[in-house]
Amino acid sequence: MDDSGEPVTLAGVGLGGWMNMENFITGHPFTESAMREALRRTLGEEGYARFFERFLDGFFDAADARFLASLGLNSVRIPFSYRHFEDDERPFEPKEEGFARLDRVVRVCAEAGLYAILDLHAVPGWQNQHWHSDNPSGRALFWRHPHFQDRVVHLWEALAERYRDRPEVAGYNPVNEPADASGEVIGPFYARLERAIRAIDPRHVLFLDGNRYSSDFSAFDEPFANTVYTAHDYALPGIAAGGEYPGVTRGEYFDRDVVEETFLRRTEFMRRTGTPIWIGEFGPVYTGEPERDASRLRLLRDQLEIYREHGASWSLWTYKDVGLQGLTFARKDGPYLRRIAPALEKKIRLGADSWGGVDTHVRHIMAPIEELFEKEFPAFAPYPWGRRDYINTLVRNILLAEPLVDDFARCFEGVTPDEAEELAGCFAFERCERRTELVRVLAEHLAR
Secondary structure (H helix, E strand, C coil): CCCCCCCCCCEEEECCCCECCCHHHHCCCCCHHHHHHHHHHHHHHHHHHHHHHHHHHHCCCHHHHHHHHHCCCCEEEEEEEHHHCCECCECCCCCHHHHHHHHHHHHHHHHCCCEEEEEEEECCCCCCCCHHHCCCCCCCHHHCCHHHHHHHHHHHHHHHHHHCCCCCEEEEECCCCCCCCCCCCHHHHHHHHHHHHHHHCCCCEEEEECHHHHCECCCCCCCCCCEEEEEECCCHHHCCCCCCCCEEECCEEECHHHHHHHHHHHCHHHHHHCCCEEEEECCCCCCCCHHHHHHHHHHHHHHHHHHHHCCCEEEECCCEECCCCCCEEECCCCHHHHHCHHHHHHHHHHCCCCCCCCCHHHHHHHHHHHHHHHHHCCCCCCCCCCHHHHHHHHHHHHHHHHHHHHHHHHCCCCCCHHHHHHHHHHHCHHHEEECHHHHHHHHHHHHC
16 A cells, blocks of 8 residues: 555566676677676776766666656566675675665656656675576575675665665565575574564565565465565466467466466465565567567566456566667667677577577587486486576586687677777667567556
8 A cells, every 4th residue: 555545566577687687688798797898808997987977877768767657557676786885805894886876777767757666686695596587507595604694684774774764766676596405594584574674664565575476475474564475477389488278388288277376376375364465577579580579478468467467566577678678778770789789689680588589599409418317317306497597507507608708708899988888878768679568568458
């Protein structure tokens, strides 16, 4: 509810790729940290600084917020990395520039009538095993080291102090897609984090992700006060390697009934405890093939209707990218995508992105490894998604993706600081295209 006691259903988007850059969103391979280090070497200090200054200022601004509000949306989930707020070399020392950047986007959202939800998407030590926590290793060390946990509590105390009296902030999403393999640390850590935030700010809603990438709520017993529990609801037919919808993906038939059953399973804890449902992430990726993309828009319509029927709030992933999933995207004939085209083509060919890639051109590599594991380690089922995902992560998304960072950086050789700034400006709203059919589906749904 809002301050006047009126119920609010949140309908929004995630601002992926801004203060937490992801490889499929902005086109680089591997992790944000590796990409930044390579670009610093290639562009030099001035070029590097001007590129990222322009990128962070222009990726989301008032025009973006007004566009989202014009569709009938009312919220933006703002993912960020801890690295904007402290350095590993100087832990517990806040960096004011990170808070100032977050302040600016909260403000432009508020001016457009949009709530902001603050989402810590990447934590020190990595809360999950994949690229979106800036993880280069496939190991989630956050749950093993109290030092990392102490730093996250300290950061959220600082954020709560800063935003405690800001009604334009709907609440705090303290840890995105946690994956505590033991299942024993996340519950006590959440209890500690809740106490620390509530000691400063008892007012704002907490949006707590379940374990195992926001799908497992067994760590929770009684709900915390003023807390929403959030599931992520990606449907298999909508992923990069998904099939037709309705139709078969990975040997399983999917239609609206199956999608609804999945939603009900993922939200069982919320419905059982009578707490609100917020789907913090969902949404298909798009292929550029008209018939296939039409089936994915049908999937999206079905999910939106299911959420409406069950009174669920939602946040679509993601707002802006280089053409895979966003409502808007950098122009394919623009200077940025033309410049990174050789590295992007190679990355696609090797299937090096976990979210945006497929293994079609590297099956001759992957199949023998999968067969070897099946023969030698048939009972091996590593957390969180089993053997095949584990092999994909290590081979495609680390072994092949890491050296691709140098290919990406070479695309910027000879770029002057002025040119670097111009390239980063390709993500400004006025220089991006709209995914027209996706925009229409959202606007029509929200208008009803």
